[in-house]
Amino acid sequence: MENSGPALKPAVSAARPVTFSGKVGLFMPSAAPTHDLAVLFVSPWGLEELCVHKFWRVLADALSAGGIASLRFDYSGTGDALDIADGAASGLALWENDIVEAAAQLRTLSGCKTVAVVSQGLGSMLALRVLERLDDVAGIACLAPVTSGRAYLRELQIWSRMVDEGLGIPEKDRIRDQVSIAGLRMPEDIAADIRKVVVSGTATRYAFVACRPDRPGDRELAEALRRDGADVLEINYAGYDAFISNPLISVMPESVGEKLVSWVSGLRGPQPASGDRVSSMTNAPSELRGPEFRELPVTFGNHGRLYGVLCQPLGERKGATTIILGTAYDRHAGWGRSGVEMARRLAGEGIASLRFDAANVGDSPPVPGGPEQILYNPSQLDDVAAAVDFLEKSELLPAVICGRCSGSYLGFRSVVADKRLQGAVIANPYAFQWDPALDVDVVIHSAPRQLHEYRSRMLKLETFRRLAKGEVDVVGAATNMVRAVARRLKRYLLPVLNRFSGSGSLHSQIVGEFQALQDRDAAIGLIYSEDDVGLVHLAEHFGEGGRGLSRYSNVRMTILPDADHNLTPVAAREAYLRAVQDMAVLKN
Structure with a gap:
């Protein structure tokens, strides 16, 4: 959620996309008289980057309001950047060169000499x-800060195992031959170089170090910078663990952000920025081109409030354009960069796509006066409508839509609401219509698993060890087990309850919507991981295993074995991609 304090007020418009050397950046111009100072954001990698990505946008908005322009960008082979090309600089030098190039771009775009x-x-x-x-x-x-490359990679390996375990990914589907986390792979030559690196300071005038209490290396870096002559502001990184653990429930470190914005503002000199180079931003960014695709970062909606990437084939366009929805608060590049991979592979089959960040997600600012918690909120339908409007103006209809988890919920609600959408592929939807009696924050923090998952986990020795150490929320787990039992009972009682007046209104609505979609020939592809909690909700409306869906000729359902909720394993991603591709071809 957006935690905006006095110094962290969001902008109305998304930042301006730029492209350079196969990379995508977002330039946020100053919204006030500009001094000769601009900020370059240099990101972490992996799951940490997914969590930090929105924070960069919030900081950029706050700096802009104070008269400071900024640029944030993706390293080569990450996010929306092109994959690493043959002949490119090898090892860590590649990403280091990216930073140097980005700094040059920032100076050109902002007119500032000082960074x-x-x-x-x-x-x-x-x-x-x-x-x-x-x-x-x-x-x-x-x-x-990372100060020891070897220690960082060791910690990343442990973190990766925790993520895999938390997602329930089978051992055979876990990445073990490469440095990775959450489906993201670090190039081997870059990892090899990182392993050799130890940093102990550098010459700079001023430094700001946010230290973690349990990481002595953070404070050692602050001391090293002081020895090198820097004026160092050292603060406690309050809320770090809650910030970088999971993009879905990430809590933005508001106090750290406000102190950082204040510190940067104090670096401004008396000289104004030169305005003779900022005019280049009036032109649209150049396309990025790969072997089978061309991509253009775009903004759309009122005041250009939404940011996304339009991906098109190099050759003839075939099939319906696909809107690729994000999941929860993940940026549109997707979990494990799955959104980028899907878009580019669809383009290889002649299918265009648009992936974008909904309001208050990733690089799209919130709607003024809008809700803080946007997941499962009807306001997101406006974002999808704006995306369809953009495709219509670009003469890229017909369109279909796809999404996973909260994105699949939004995909279903959108295809119901907007008849311009010809179909939807929805993977692991938690529900088809949100029950207003449920608190979204409570559900996403403690979404119950299937009952048999609790049984299998209780039999694991590791679970008993965690119970003994107090690492398991016993009350929360017990509550979720009760909910699972209650849902199972409800599943069998629902047909009886629906006979009584005033009950089953949500059920009647959902069944009616499936019928309406069939009547207008809107195709629906339903995909579930075999143990996903969404299957329980499906059974509440359509019986065990969704057997009641057989009455709808426009619905096709697939169950994926050995797949987690995020569809992290390669086989699960491939099945999802094929379903989306088939849908786009069907609705050409």
Whole structure:
């Protein structure tokens, strides 16, 4: 959710997309008289980047309001950037060169000669290594900095195992031959270089270090920067663990952000920025081109409030354009970069797509006066309608839509609401219509598993060990088990309850919507992981295993074995991709 304090007020419009050297950046111009200072954001990697991504946007908006422009960007081979090309710089030098190029772009776009660097995690290590190459740097902010590459990779390996275990990914589907986390793979040559790196400071005028209490390396870096002559502001990184654990429930470190914005603002000099180079932003960004696709970062909606990427085939376009929805608060590149992979592979089959961040997600600012918690909120239908409007104006209809988890819920609600959408592929929907009696925050923090999952987990020795150590929320787990039992009872009682007046209104609505979709020939592809909790809700309306769906000729249902809720394993992703491709071809 958006935690905006006095110094963290969001903008109305999304930042302006730029492309350079196969990379995508977002330039946020100053919204006030500009001094000769601009900020370059240097990101961490992996799951940490997914959590930090929105924070960068919030900070960029706040800096803009204070007269400071900024640029944030994706490293080569990450996010929306092109994959690493043959002949590119090898190892860590590739990402270090990306930072240097981004700094040059920022100076050109902003008209500023002086730059401040704001970095986190691995980004801090990279930024410290190239700081001397950036010229005229007013200062550097290092949030939870990586100082030992070997220790970082070891910690990343442990973190990756925890994520895999938490998702329930079978051992055979876990990535063990490469440094990875949450489906993201780090190039082997980059990992090999990181393993050799130890940073111990650099020459800079000012530094801001957000230290984690249990990481002595953070404070050692602050001391090293002081020894090198820097004026260092050292603060406690309050809320770090809650911030970077999971994008779905990430809690933004508001106090850290406000202190950081205040520190950066204090670096401004008296000289104004030169305005003779900012005019280049009036032009649209250049397309990025891969072997079978061309991509253009775009903004759309009122005031350009939504940000996304339009991906089209190099050759003839075939099939319906696909709107690829994000999941929860993940940026549109997707969990494990799945949104990017899907878009580019669809383009290889002649299918265009639009992936984008909904309001208050990733790089799209919230709607003024809108809800803080946007998941499962009807306001998101406006974002999808704006995306369809954009495709219509671009002459890219007909369109279909796809999504996973909360994105699948939005996909279903959108195809019901907007007749311009010809079909939807929805994977692991928690529900088809949100029960207003349920608190979204409570559900996403403690979504119950299927009953047999609790049984199997209780039989594991590791579960008993965690219980003994007090690492398991016994009350919460018991509550969820009761809910699972109650749902199972409800599943069998629902046909009886629906006979009584005033009961089953939600059930009647959902059944009616499926009938309406069949009547207008809107195709629905339903995909579930075999143990997904959404199957319980499906059974409440259509019987065990969704057998009642057989009455709808427009619905096709698939169960994926050995797949987690996020469809992390390769086989699960492939099945999802095939379903989306088939839908787009069907609705050409």
